[in-house]
Amino acid sequence: xxxxxxxxxxxxxxxxxxxxxxRASIRFKTTLMNTLMDVLRHRPGWVEVKDEGEWxxxxxxxxxxxxxxxxxYMGEHVRISHFRNHYELTRKNYMVKNLKxxxxxxxxxxxxxEAAKCDFFPKTFEMPCEYHLFVEEFRKxxxxxxxxxxxxxSQGKGIFLFRRLKDIMDWxxxxxxxxxxxxxxxxxxxxxxxxxxxDTRSSEDQKDEIPVENYVAQRYIENPxxxxxxxxxxxxxVLVMSYIPLRAWLYRDGFARFSNxxxxxxxxxxxxxxxxxxxxxxxxxxxxxxxxCKWMLQRFxxxxxxxxxxxxxxxLFSDMDNIFIRSLQSVQKVIISDKHCFELYGYDILxxxxxxxxxxxxxxSPSLTASSQEDxxxxxxxxxxxxxxxxxxxxxxxxxxxxxxxxxxxxxxPVSREEGGPDLSGMGNFxxxxxxxxxxxxxDVERVSRC
Numbered sequence: 001x002x003x004x005x006x007x008x009x010x011x012x013x014x015x016x017x018x019x020x021x022x023r024a025s026i027r028f029k030t031t032l033m034n035t036l037m038d039v040l041r042h043r044p045g046w047v048e049v050k051d052e053g054e055w056x057x058x059x060x061x062x063x064x065x066x067x068x069x070x071x072x073y074m075g076e077h078v079r080i081s082h083f084r085n086h087y088e089l090t091r092k093n094y095m096v097k098n099l100k101x102x103x104x105x106x107x108x109x110x111x112x113x114e115a116a117k118c119d120f121f122p123k124t125f126e127m128p129c130e131y132h133l134f135v136e137e138f139r140k141x142x143x144x145x146x147x148x149x150x151x152x153x154s155q156g157k158g159i160f161l162f163r164r165l166k167d168i169m170d171w172x173x174x175x176x177x178x179x180x181x182x183x184x185x186x187x188x189x190x191x192x193x194x195x196x197x198x199d200t201r202s203s204e205d206q207k208d209e210i211p212v213e214n215y216v217a218q219r220y221i222e223n224p225x226x227x228x229x230x231x232x233x234x235x236x237x238v239l240v241m242s243y244i245p246l247r248a249w250l251y252r253d254g255f256a257r258f259s260n261x262x263x264x265x266x267x268x269x270x271x272x273x274x275x276x277x278x279x280x281x282x283x284x285x286x287x288x289x290x291x292x293c294k295w296m297l298q299r300f301x302x303x304x305x306x307x308x309x310x311x312x313x314x315x316l317f318s319d320m321d322n323i324f325i326r327s328l329q330s331v332q333k334v335i336i337s338d339k340h341c342f343e344l345y346g347y348d349i350l351x352x353x354x355x356x357x358x359x360x361x362x363x364x365s366p367s368l369t370a371s372s373q374e375d376x377x378x379x380x381x382x383x384x385x386x387x388x389x390x391x392x393x394x395x396x397x398x399x400x401x402x403x404x405x406x407x408x409x410x411x412x413x414p415v416s417r418e419e420g421g422p423d424l425s426g427m428g429n430f431x432x433x434x435x436x437x438x439x440x441x442x443x444d445v446e447r448v449s450r451c
């Protein structure tokens with residue numbers, strides 16, 4: 001995406017002609033004071049820039065992106081941490097719309113069996129615009145549990161469960177005239193016209209366009225897989241370097257986030273039972289800050305293998321690979337792919353009692369604040385490896401299939417685990433190059449030396 005350099009644009013980066021030289025000094029900027037800042041400040045040759053100084057690398061927040069992206073000229077090598085319209089995947093309502101559209105496309109082009117590979121998200125309705133469709137579905141299945149989530153908030157804020165239509169009618173009445181604050185204002189979608197070009201509207205237009213806070217009503221997974229009687233979900237990290245062509249990396253580490261209270265459907269008002277967000281759980285009276293509520297993915301995978309056997313676990317993790325790829329493909333044609341942008345997504349996956357994975361949501365700004373020493377070490381390594389792949393220093397050859405804890409999962413097609421294997425699907429000996437929760441990941445010594 002080219003931007004003309006004129007008096008209205010703020011320029012960043014080196015003069016033209018020096019783009020791919022190895023750089024001894026990288027000027028970085030971020031407003032996040034957490035693990036990310038520690039990693040950036042300790043990276044050799046990286047220098048922090050404050051205020052209005054010129055930068056080469058900016059781990060920005062989405063509000064900066066919305067207000068400044070279209071008015072910023074960037075040199076060839078400059079990188080920022082979000083795609084322009086990242087919300088096509090990370091807003092709950094847009095994610096579901098794109099997945100539904102993609103499923104219909106697959107059914108037309110490849111048949112129902114292929115389309116069925118997108119059946120990994122619960123039945124969902126956008127509220128209030130799909131209220132009547134929701135009521136129709138609700139009356140078909142009386143007594144089941146539904147969950148309401150605001151599309152533009154995080155950390156469990158505004159979420160509630162319900163089983164009575166009266167609850168949703170009370171909510172609907174409460175939304176009348178409810179305005180979003182400027183920070184919660186939902187960005188206008190970049191629409192694609194028949195010629196394929198994007199209609200990018202200004203942030204002022206975006207603020208005025210959506211006056212009511214939208215929610216999604218989603219069928220609640222009533223049979224979650226439990227460990228120790230408690231509900232959990234998985235946080236998995238996917239790094240996308242490009243959408244055209246799609247180039248995505250899957251991180252081997254991640255964690256299971258547990259609720260602090262044993263699961264029951266008898267009490268749907270207890271957030272400590274049903275919401276696994278750390279921001280929610282740490283407010284529980286008996287929350288233990290050192291112990292936390294997390295398992296590393298290696299431990300989780302080992303537990304499942306001991307209970308169900310390695311074959312069932314391989315199938316489960318392969319099904320999760322399918323979620324990552326299909327969800328990215330569903331937005332591939334609508335995301336504005338820009339060579340300056342990358343995105344580290346945090347996927348939230350729920351496992352049910354049948355070992356079926358469900359996609360709950362995708363986060364554009366997964367928490368980089370550590371809740372324990374183990375969590376700090378994971379996020380430090382995750383960010384170090386992310387920066388290795390972003391490769392501001394221009395050290396990579398472009399042929400790597402593994403960088404630190406990341407494995408190249410998709411490179412304009414599936415990537416084979418075998419060295420030199422062809423990147424083609426449908427082959428008998430083809431094994432995808434993913435190692436999520438791999439038990440032979442790193443020894444403790446290797447992990448320390450990497451970080």
